[in-house]
Amino acid sequence: MTTYNPTHSGGCLCGAVRFVASGDPVGGNHCHCDMCRKDSGSGVSTFVTFATGSVTWDGKPTDYESSPGKFRGFCPKCGSSITWRNGANDSTIDIRLGSFDDPRPFKARKHLWMRNALESFAGIDPDIEHID
Known part of the structure; x- marks a missing residue:
């Protein structure tokens, strides 16, 4: 019996950092x-969460500790923002949605930090959980 184990590839703008997320x-x-x-230069950032052990890297993001114990990973060559992780x-x-070669299979399940949402995002989908 064959087990279905999808893989999702992606990387930074210049290609120096590549990843494959399995499952x-x-x-x-x-x-x-x-x-x-600030990190994305956008009104909202979209992430897809994977088990850390299911992601393999060709080239590694450089970590920046943006607040105590919180790390943002970016390409050391082109500066593309790729990851966020909680060191604890x-x-x-x-992994940033825009980093995937094909971002279409993914669906966001939550909106975080809604009290900071920009007014231009006031029409957010009410069927997605909102967390403040």
């Missing part, structure tokens, strides 16, 4: 916090 994601979210806006819980890693 299904364990979560996905839109983050509206101020730091994610290294069992999962959030």
Whole structure:
């Protein structure tokens, strides 16, 4: 019997950092916090969460500790933001949706930091869980 184990590849803008995430994601979210806006240069950041052990790397993101115990990974060559992780819980890693070669299979399940959401995002899908 063959087991279905999807793989999802992606990487940075210049290709110096590549990854393959195996299996299904364990979560996905839109983050509206101020730091994610600064990091992404966008009004909202979208992440797909995988078990850390299911992600393999060709080239490694450089970590930046944006707040105590919270790390944002970026390409050391082109600066593309790729990951977010909580150093206190290294069992999962959030990968930016735009880093995937094909982001279409993924669905966000939560909106985080809604109290910081920009007014232009006021029409957010009410069927997705909102967390403040």
